[in-house]
Amino acid sequence: MRRRHFVFPILILSAACSRAPRVANDVEIVPAAKLTLDPNDAVWRDAPVHAAKLLLQDLVEPRLMKPSTAEVRVQAVASGNEVAFRLHWMDATRDDQSSPGRMVDSCAVQLPQKTEKDAPAPQMGEAARGVEITMWRADWQAYVNGRGDTIRDVYPNAAVDHYPFEAQSLAPGSTVQSEMAKRYAPAAAVGNRRVGPRKSPVEDLLASGPGSLSPNAAGTSTGRGERTKEGWAVVIQRRLPDGLSPKVRSQVAFAVWEGSQQEAGARKMRTGWIPLSLKESSK
Amino acid sequence: MARVFNWQLGREMSYWYPESRPQKQFAAVFDTNKCIACQTCTLACKTTWTSGKGQEYMLWNNVESKPYGSYPQAWDLKLLDMLEAGKWNGNVYEGKTIFESAPAGERVMGWRPEDQDYSYPNVGEDDCAGQVDHGALMSLPHMQWFFYLARICNHCSNPACLASCPRGSIYKRQEDGIVLVDQSRCRGYQECVRGCPYKKVFFNPMTGTSEKCIACYPKMEQGMQPQCFVNCIGKIRMAGYINRPEKARGDNPIDYLVHVKKIALPLFPQYGLEPNVYYIPPVNVPSSFRQQLFGPGADAAVAAYRNAKNDPDLAALLCLFGCTESMMTHWNRQGDWVSASDDQGKQLVKVPVKEPVVIRPAFDPKQQLVRINCP
Known part of the structure; x- marks a missing residue:
């Protein structure tokens, strides 16, 4: 039977669809009706974007001496007791296979364990003032998406x-x-x-200084990453930090590893602390 | 970096951590002149420890046809080239170690093999060593074959893998100096793979962690030598414990070979790791090549080895290689017999220095048959 082919007229996108999200100086968590792990979901259309400049991790050995990823664009939305961060960065190569001599693309979100006026050292916290980290890896995402192990x-x-x-x-x-x-x-x-094989592309971790990373058994983070035309778009969803409220701000930091540049562990591009605020629902 | 004394270099050197010596130090002596590259050691290790998923390419023990055989590819040439030639002044190394040559931002000077570098377990194996009928098709700086080099982890006194790990996931056991990767702590950054100049740490892509030779510590804890030692067909290996030179004991087999007779030498001492596998250097290779591998004492070691027939004690001790599965901590020659014992003084083995010669007549009257000498 012959199929009939229809050509649909291209719909003119509404002004709302084409509008670029607002650029924010800090990371602003805006309310959402429902959270999603889909980095292409409509919820991200209006969430303010913070363009975080990435710095070399050049404080502790082994250091990263050559800059790679320049910037990560961050959005954040919250619903109930959960917050979702969307990280988007440019990356010309898909590095999602870990093997001898091959590193993978990854990213991480870091928050202080306690919401305080003074955040601990941004380099993975400090003794007795720890940080919570959620890390996403491209190889784990590939396993979750169905690649064999x-x-x-x-x-x-x-x-x-x-x-x-x-x-x-x-x-x-x-x-x-x-x-x-x-x-x-x-x-x-x-x-x-x-x-492996991993059931989730993200891992919850605790740290209290460089080299102290350990699993966070209490962590309940989830996430999903997708390859975009320019690089990666990753959503990391986790519990809202204790103490964070529209009146009390906190801090957040990010890191990106470029697999093709042999980045792993301490060899990474990272931010310092960025102010994190929770916006009140307008409803 | 801290300063530690490296007796193999005859001087202090820089190291990431302060000096910390274990109570005992596992060590081994390999007689390169007896190795036939049968790879039985390789298989013994493989079947015991690395038959799992993600371990397919791992050879914690391997044997290379030197000068060109190498696993991973060019593990030795690449770093030698990066490090550049350093001079020895007598027994003092005046060049830089891999710790002292570390570039800015690094803990050691290292490099990480690519996965293709693990594609060929032993390039050059079974290549012809002599002139072929119509001439060789290509010429190389060295002959195609010099000797066979059996390799395991050196369980170094200044391990570069341990220094390289930013998480402190690698540790050196206090009780025996064996270097291990903590499999619960490792996060697979492969810094140890990059740092180890001998490339004896391997990344497991299935578990996401790095793994390495464990010197069969469950056997060692029972007083037994590792699998690759006891399965060696050529009886080239002896495991034991080594003391510092100033505390060397003549009745300790390893001390006697390394410190007293100085016929067993570390591999690439110039890297600065104070490796604890010692090699009796090959007799039939160019002196310069031998010294590059085993340091300035290589020629004297070969001379002493060649003279073993006139050295009753040395000749006797060499007979204890491969004679028992147990760890020998003491040895003793009495006349034409040599014995070994453990720390409790229990005799483990006693062998003749010269095997008695028995000449059997060609015809066996009891069996009513003629014996044939098979080549």
Whole structure:
């Protein structure tokens, strides 16, 4: 049967759709009816944008000596007890596969653990004055989006003769089989949360100074990142910081890692603290 | 950076952390002249520790056909080129180590292999070493083959992997000096891969963490030598504990070979890590190449090794290589016999320095058959 093809007239976009969001000097969290992890959702159309200049992490070794990502554009919306940040930055290369010598594109949002007048040191906090960090990684996003978690997903032509824990005598998925598999994955055996396959593209972390990053078991953050024409757009949703209110401001900081430039860990582009305010609902 | 004394360089040097010596230091001696590159050690390690997902390419133990074989590719040439030649004044190294050469913003001078660098476990293996009928197709600075170099983690006294990790995820055990990656703490930044000049830390893409040789510490804790040692067909390896030169004990097998006879030398001491795997250098390679790998004592070590037939104690100790699975901490020669014991004085093994020669007649009257000498 022949299909009929229809040509729809191109609708003229409304003025509201084409209007660029307001530029803000700080990061302003504006109220939203509902939060979304979709970086292309309409909720972001009107949220004010803060263009955060990124600085080299050149305070502690190993330092980043060559600048890469120049700026991250940040928007924030809140609903109920949750806040969602949308980070958008330019990145010509998609680096979403971690392997020997290959780093991944990533970003992170950092907030003080306590909302106080004086924020702790912006470089991952300080002793007894910690920070909460939520990190998104492009490789975890790829796993969540359906990429497999085997060596052939990294190297399609890899030849593997045999894994001991996949012997015919071991029933797939059995306790014996999974216990044996763990023996050959030491990080999994000791509960390292970086072990794949990931169910979420983000990770909640705590820090109290450089080199002190640790998992935040109480964290409930979620997120989603998408490749755009220019780079990445990532939404990170987390609990609103305790103490933050329309009358009490806090601080927020961001970091971006450019995988193609071998950035990981301390080698990153980052901001200092940026004032964070929660706007009252006009309704 | 702190200042530490590196006895292999005969001087103080810069290191990221202050000097901290373990109670005991795991060490090993490999006799390069006995290695035939059968790779049994490689397989022993592989089947024991790295048969998991993400570990497919890992060779915590490997054997390279030197001068060109290398895993990962050009691990030695690349850093030697970056470091540039440093001079020795006698036994004192006057050049810069990788810590002293660290560029601004770095803890060590290092480089990170690309994944393709792990594609060839041993370039040059089984290449012909002599002249082919119609001449070689290409000429290289060295002969295609000099000797076989077996490698594991050196469990260095000044580990560059440990110094490189910004999270302190790598530690050196106080009880035996073994260097380990804390698998619960590692976040896979691969700084250790970049920092280790021997490229003996490997990134596991499935777990997102770095992994390395653990010197089979569960065996060592039971008083046994690691898997790659006990499975060595050529009996080229001996594991034990080494003391500082000023505390060397002549009845400690490792001390005797390294400090007393000085026939076992560290690999690339000029890097400054004070590696704890010591090599009896190969006898049949150019002296300059040998010294680049094993330092200024390499020729004297070869001379002492060649003279072992006239040195009853050295000849006896060399017979203990590969004779027992147990860790030997003491040794003793009595006449034509040599024995080894543990810290409790329990004798572990006793072997003759010269195996008795038994000549069997060609015809066996009991079995009524003629024996054939197989080549």
